[in-house]
Amino acid sequence: MGRMDVRMTTQTAVQGMYLAGKWTMREAKIDVLDPHDQSLICSVPSASAEDMHLAIDEAKRGMKIAAELPVHKRMAILHRAAEYVDENRTRFARTIAMEGSKTIKEARGEVQRCIETLKLSAEEARRINGETIPFDQRPGSEDRLGYYFRFPVGIIGAITPFNDPLNLVAHKIGPAIAAGNAIIVKPATVTPLSALLLAEAFDHANLPHGVLSVITGRGNEIGNVLVTHPDVRMISFTGGLETGEQITHQAGLKKISMELGSNSPVIVLNDADLEHAVRATVSGSFSAAGQNCIGVQRVYIQEGIYDAFEELFVKETLALSVGDKMLETTDMGPMINEREAKRVESWVAEALDHGAKLLAGGVREGAYYTPTVLTHVPQDCMIAKQEIFGPAVLLYPVRDLDEAIDLANDVNYGLHGGIFTENLENAFEAITRLQVGGLMINDSSDYRIDGMPFGGIKGSGIGREGVKSSILEMTEPRVVSFKLKHRMKA
Ligand code: NAP
Numbered sequence: 001m002g003r004m005d006v007r008m009t010t011q012t013a014v015q016g017m018y019l020a021g022k023w024t025m026r027e028a029k030i031d032v033l034d035p036h037d038q039s040l041i042c043s044v045p046s047a048s049a050e051d052m053h054l055a056i057d058e059a060k061r062g063m064k065i066a067a068e069l070p071v072h073k074r075m076a077i078l079h080r081a082a083e084y085v086d087e088n089r090t091r092f093a094r095t096i097a098m099e100g101s102k103t104i105k106e107a108r109g110e111v112q113r114c115i116e117t118l119k120l121s122a123e124e125a126r127r128i129n130g131e132t133i134p135f136d137q138r139p140g141s142e143d144r145l146g147y148y149f150r151f152p153v154g155i156i157g158a159i160t161p162f163n164d165p166l167n168l169v170a171h172k173i174g175p176a177i178a179a180g181n182a183i184i185v186k187p188a189t190v191t192p193l194s195a196l197l198l199a200e201a202f203d204h205a206n207l208p209h210g211v212l213s214v215i216t217g218r219g220n221e222i223g224n225v226l227v228t229h230p231d232v233r234m235i236s237f238t239g240g241l242e243t244g245e246q247i248t249h250q251a252g253l254k255k256i257s258m259e260l261g262s263n264s265p266v267i268v269l270n271d272a273d274l275e276h277a278v279r280a281t282v283s284g285s286f287s288a289a290g291q292n293c294i295g296v297q298r299v300y301i302q303e304g305i306y307d308a309f310e311e312l313f314v315k316e317t318l319a320l321s322v323g324d325k326m327l328e329t330t331d332m333g334p335m336i337n338e339r340e341a342k343r344v345e346s347w348v349a350e351a352l353d354h355g356a357k358l359l360a361g362g363v364r365e366g367a368y369y370t371p372t373v374l375t376h377v378p379q380d381c382m383i384a385k386q387e388i389f390g391p392a393v394l395l396y397p398v399r400d401l402d403e404a405i406d407l408a409n410d411v412n413y414g415l416h417g418g419i420f421t422e423n424l425e426n427a428f429e430a431i432t433r434l435q436v437g438g439l440m441i442n443d444s445s446d447y448r449i450d451g452m453p454f455g456g457i458k459g460s461g462i463g464r465e466g467v468k469s470s471i472l473e474m475t476e477p478r479v480v481s482f483k484l485k486h487r488m489k490a
Contacts, residue, residue: 013042017192017216018199019051020058021209026051030216032193035101035334035367036325044192047217052225055184055213059155060231062182062210067152069208071125074178078122080205082115085198089115092166092197099191100165101289101333101367103325114167114198117450120467121174128179128471135481145488146481152180153255153476154233157226159219159247161239162336163291163389165191168259169198171450172236173212175470177202181234184213186226188239190336192216219243227251234474238293241387241413241459248462257463257473259455261387262415263297264445265408267430269401270304272420276442278309281393282316284418284444286371289335290391294416294438294445297388299395300404306397310359310375313395317360317371334367335390341369344390347383354378361392385411401426409435415456416445437464 016023026045034041045051069077085092089111096107128150135144158172169185176183187195192214199214215222227235227250234255237247244260266284268277284296301309325333335341345364351374352358361372372392377384384394398404408417417436421427427441437456440447448454455464463473 015042015044015193015196017045017047017051018196018203018212018214019055020062020213021203024051030189030192030218032099032190033337034098035336037366041098042193044196044216047215047222049222049225051217052184052215052222053229055215056155056226056229056231058210058213059182059184062208062212063152063154065208066177066182066211067180069180071128074125074180075122077202077205077207078118078125078174078177081198081201081207082118082122084201084204085111085115085118088197088201092194095193095197096166097325097333099193100162101291101325101336103327103330103333105328105330106288110164110167113450114170117167117170117467118174120451121178124175124467124471125178127468128475130477133479133481142487143484144481145484146479148477148479150179150472150475151478153474154181155231156181156183156234156236156474157229157232158183158185158236159223159226159239160185160187160195162188162191163288163293165194166198167450168238169195171238171465171467171470173198173202175467175474177207177211178467179471179474181474182211184215184226184232186215186217186219186223189216189218223247224250236470236473238465244461255473257465257470258461259293259463259465260415260459260461261293261389262413262456262460263385263387263411264294264413264416264418265298265300265434266296266418266444267398267401267404267408267420268299268301268305268309269419269421269423269426270302271422272305273422273442274305274308274312277420278312278316280418280420280444282313282320284446285393286317286320286332286391287446289332289369290393291336291389292446294448295389296393296418296444296446298384298408299393300398300407301395302401302404303397303399310395314359314373317373320371322368322370332371332391335369336367338367340390341367344369344388344392347381347386347388348372348374348392351377351381351383354381356381359395379410387413401429405430405433409433412459413456414458415460416440416447418443418445418447437461
């Protein structure tokens with residue numbers, strides 16, 4: 001029953017959740033729907049609070065097994081899981097594209113990144129190092145020698161969003177296993193199937209039972225058990241600001257990693273390569289139908305090239321093909337559901353009511369919302385202040401870099417930013433003053449590789465992901481000091 005094959009059939013598939021190595025069914029179910037037409041893909045268990053307690057009990061056993069796994073075994077498991085994803089990449093990509101809103105092209109890209117994340121995790125496992133400590137820096141400690149090791153935190157509770165349903169789960173499981181932890185994943189309710197496929201990969205890789213559970217259920221019903229349980233020593237959360245704040249309040253005294261949203265700014269100066277800047281910002285605005293934590297939301301364009309930029313940006317936006325996710329020629333699919341598309345529609349309506357001008361898009365049909373470009377959006381509108389998380393982008397003319405930076409910083413988020421300029425002085429000015437966790441020079445905010453520190457400041461989060469950074473977050477230093485009888489001499 002382990003192997004899942006998501007197909008479009010008239011028969012409804014039912015997929016178990018992965019409870020400490022056992023594929024487990026429950027009477028209560030959650031239907032997983034294709035956002036394209038709301039058709040039923042598959043059902044998964046709607047886990048109860050009791051199931052979450054069970055998973056935590058199993059993880060208490062699992063954390064000992066995980067910590068005792070020698071590094072070469074952790075590496076072998078991670079490499080085998082990566083190979084399994086590679087060998088089954090078509091099935092993985094179809095699953096992502098069907099349950100979520102990515103096109104099949106975008107889904108393939110995510111599968112490739114997941115493979116890289118797992119391989120990176122395997123490689124980083126051998127580099128979990130401590131360092132020696134010069135204790136003799138303190139008078140009276142001349143007879144001490146020592147260092148620190150890094151030890152696993154124990155049980156990690158991972159909560160993930162819908163928009164990268166595979167690779168963001170890999171970003172939790174890979175580093176957790178590399179660092180010798182047990183991990184319980186609660187994937188987004190609307191996209192649980194990709195996470196369960198990843199559990200299948202680890203099952204195939206002979207990960208000892210108890211180290212990993214993927215528990216499918218609603219966050220507001222079972223999330224609280226995971227978040228507040230005293231034996232869960234770290235919560236690694238990726239999702240929205242509101243949920244992140246709620247979890248932070250509930251979690252109490254444990255490690256917390258928060259990968260939250262943003263409304264990323266991109267600055268385009270007069271000296272930029274116009275065509276390149278337009279291509280990159282259009283792609284960064286509308287990939288994954290704008291449901292992307294580092295997607296471009298606000299573009300500040302210097303007055304000298306504003307008109308040319310706007311004209312080309314609208315032209316490129318109107319050329320995007322929106323529709324069937326499974327077609328190779330489709331550039332953008334639906335949003336995750338109609339409720340979300342209606343939210344975007346209402347935010348755009350509010351901006352238009354307050355004097356904004358619509359240059360492209362603004363049309364909703366079911367969960368589809370056409371790529372939308374707005375100008376003259378007042379700063380106090382929802383769409384200017386909050387994270388849109390949908391296919392809409394705002395263009396603003398600015399006098400100079402100074403004004404662009406002030407406007408870019410005037411929000412409660414700070415994940416990624418971008419700047420297009422040929423001038424090093426301008427680039428360094430932006431590096432110094434933009435309040436972000438990552439700045440892309442001559443690229444849109446929507447650039448990331450899986451091996452770099454990734455995360456934000458302000459409302460965009462706490463801590464960093466990216467495999468090496470996650471391993472640091474998922475381990476604790478333990479200092480060792482030897483008191484010698486005599487001071488060691490060279
Ligand atoms: P969300 O609504 O915050 O949900 C994220 C996860 O939290 C889901 O698994 C959800 O479960 C769970 N959850 C909800 N309420 C909970 C509670 N009370 N206790 C514990 N868990 C709870 O976010 P989303 O709509 O899925 O994803 C979009 C957001 O994620 C955007 O803001 C985006 O920017 C952000 N994001 C950030 C990054 C990053 O790395 N910085 C990457 C991707 C996405 P249910 O599905 O059952 O509600």
